[in-house]
Amino acid sequence: MTRATQPPLTPPAAAQDIYRPTIVQLSPARSDVPSPELSSTEQIRYTPRTLIEAAKKAMGRPHSQEQGRDTVSKPSTAASGDKRPDTAQYNEEPPPVPHMPLAQKLGDGQRRYISSYPPLNESFPKLTLHSPQLPPALPWSSDQGSSSAAPFALADKQPAKKSDDMKRSSIQFLGPQRQMLMRMSMNEDVPVVAVSQERSSIGGETATPNHPQQPVFQAPKPVGIYEPVDDKTYEKHPSRFTSDRMRRKVPIYKLYDHFNWHPLRGRLLTGNRPLPFIMALAMIIAPIVVFAIFVCPYMWSEIHIVTVILFIYFAALTISSMLMTSFSDPGIIPRNLDALAPPDNYAIDVRAQHHALGAAALSHSDQPAGSAQGRPRCSSDTTAAESDCTRRSKDEKGTHSSGAKPHVFCRDRRPPLRYYNKLPPPWVQFALPGDADSPLSVYDPPLPGGRAPESGSHFMYPPSTKVVKVKGVDVRLKYCDTCRIYRPPRASHCRICDNCVEALDHHCLWLGNDVGRRNYRYFYSFLFSVVLLALYMIAFSLVRLILPLHRPEDSYDYQKSFGTSVKHHPVVLALLIYVFLNVTMVGSLFTYHTLLISRNMTTHEMIGARHADRGDTGGSKRLRGPFIFDMDSPYSKGSCLGNWATGLCHPILPTSIKWGTRVDPEGIEEMIPLAHPA
Amino acid sequence: MPRHYGADGPPGGTTDLLGPKTYGLPTTGDAIGHPASELWRRVRVERDYSQGDERQFVVAVPEQLSGRIDEQKFKRFLRRLNAMLAEAEGATFRNVLEGVLAYATLYISTLVVKPHFKKTIERISSLVAHENKTLFEPAGFSVIDPLQTAYMFIEIVIL
Secondary structure, eight states, rough: OOOOOOOOOOOOOOTTTOOOEEEEOSSSOOOOOOOOSSSBBBOOOOHHHHHHHHHHTTTTOTTSSSSSSSOOOOOOOOOOOOGGGGTTTTHHHHOOOOOOOSSSSOOOOOOOOOSSOOSSOOOOOOOOOOOOOOOTOOTSSSTTOOOOOOOOTTOOOOOOOOOOOHHHHHHHHHHHHHHHHHHHHHHOOOOOOOOOOOOOOTOOOOTTTTTTOOOOOOOOOOOSSSSSOOOOHHHHHGGGBOOOOSSHHHHHHHHHOOSOOOOHHHTBOSSSOHHHHHHHHHHHHHHHHHHHHHHHHHHHIIIIIIHHHHHHHHHHHHHHHHHHHHOOOOBBSSSSSSSOOOSSEEEEEHHHHHHHHHHHHHHTTTOOOTTSSSSSBBOSHHHHHHHHHHHHHHHHOSSSOOOOOOOOOTTTTTOOOOSSOOOOTTEOOOOOOOOOOOEEEEOOEEEEEEEOOOSOOEEEEEOSEEEEEEEEEEEEEEEEETTTEETTOOEEEEEETTTEEEOOOETTTTTEEEEEEETTHHHHHHHHHHHHHHHHHHHHHHHHHHHHHOOTTTTTTOOOOOHHHHHHHHHHHHHHHHHHHHHHHHHHHHHHHHHEEEEEEOOHHHHHHHHHHHHHHOOOOOOOOGGGGGGOOOOOOHHHHHHHHHHSSSOOOOOOOOOOOOEEGGTOOOOOOOOOOO | OOSTTTSSSSOOOOOOOOOHHOOOOOOGGTTTSSSGGGGGOEEEBOOOTTTTSSOOOOOOGGGTTTTTSEEEHHHHHHHHHHHHHHHHHHHHHHHHHHHHHHTTTTTOOHHHHHHHHHHHHHHHHHHHHHHIIIHHHHHHHHHEEGGGGGGGGEEEEEE
């Protein structure tokens, strides 16, 4: 059974509405819920990235990978009933969607092991995009004359002749609507409102005349789910389908949207920076090898074979602990545990929302809403939000027709996504209505330029913190926007790996992995082994240099000076110095972590407590010992031994995410167009 | 004056494509002014951090369940769950030995010796399944195995 095409929606032609939702259809509606009537618009499921690519292709502005820029179709000049010259271009070709990077740019050029599941189809079949319903009440076009809300009229004057770069940088200081217009004038990408709609009427309302026939989103049909796939597609992508010609499920680790690398088919897990790890491994193996070549023969022959065996054992301990730390799951918390359940079909693109709200704001004769909150997130003080809303409603003018448009499309019947991590990026919000009992807070998305939004947009978003009591101490749990969870008390988000990790100690660059709850014991063992091995190597290097001076059997060095011995065995001295320097650093880290374990603290907590403590003293120097002895953590068990037992010997629970579980990639909102273009 | 701002829909009209006029279906917009619990068909039992970092759940009956389920049985279920979790997570002598053995044998013993907590985790899952069948589903709920939520909360679905 294929997904049925459905007749399109008609927006009630409240042409006075300035506020426009940007409705991005995410997934097909459930079969038991009657779906919106969508004409010839197949049920779509896509992420904003694919949406953008699709939109660009649809409008003849190919993605950067494709060949050159197609000619942009010229706007029709004689659009019926359209008195606005500058919006004529919307009739034919809506401005394309800006490129929104899927991953956050982390400045130092993160490499990412992106899922090896790229779209099979290079080109989307016939995807087109609706243009936004521009409000007729745009200031420069309406017959209400020049209000002060028409600061910028494209038709009248050209923007000042600046270079493109200057223009681009100065755009951010304009109001949102002006930004949009400037971008249009610069032929830059302007966020589009993607709405599936049809021209038929509902409830007797007639369609607006401003919008001639507009193209419609047609999704490529994902195949291989309900019925076997055809031969052509199967032959083109044999690995994607089973022998039954049905879509093959994909293990989670291939689809999870983070920066870790999963070698060995998902059985191991490590970070995405191999070079520091290889360097560290080399720095440990090199002295071991040198020691084995230059000192071990002497130990074997002159001292005892047991010393060599012990050396090999310690070296093996070190390397095994290192590899266990580097390649085990540190305790990654699955995502979307506290995400708002996405609506059945629709999400809201906040970026375009900003512009729409900006249009509303500007049509209020350019007054920033005085009663609006300055900061984007309210606390969960809904009474304040409510009073704000009522205040705003009083502020509205009668002629202004936009007001607050809580476009709520949520049908909270789908389960929150747990391992499904392909939720669209944070600029796509899922809106839920607000009410006094709602556990969520009102979130008014900030407009570009930092302006406060118009009257209550009714976006609901989880409050940014939540307070719990840990042993009587109030602890704030923060909401992680990337992972969409409230972080448990000791968890932290690792920016290098893009995960929230339970009890994150730190991200160890040299081991290439986080050190978290599941990992810490191996990390500490590694430190301990390195110190042990280094001390052993120092001891026996010294033995190698000094013992021959005192043994008559070693006629070569007998009763010579230490300097001569060194001259005869320079490599051993070099090794000695190298190991000594290293053990100084590793030893201090080892001591530090020993102290942390004694207090059952993580590095983050230690650093945070130190900052807090310094804040309390206000800079005054008190006679006190080192900070590390004065701080206490609510997680400590009270006794040193108890902390040691808990810190090192707690059982390591299995990973929270079963990386090898095979899931239907379709189920995680990732659009993988498998249909072969006919 | 509407009962709640937005109770009748957004002032000035709406272009809500999923509005009730379009489909005749109740949307979440209808519940403005009503308790959010009517929308949210998922109930959570949160973690209890009062004893520290261990995984324990607050032994309390959520308000959505209060009239519809036997409270004593529910609390007993939670207490049993907590006890099993504490047993799985405790730093007992056996766990200490297991850790030292693993380190000494270069972690090869982890392949051989089955960790004690795994059995406990399986017991927890079977407990949840059993209680689902006997206690929750007759009352119209379904408890999602907390293993799936990394033991961050217990999620109960209102069926």
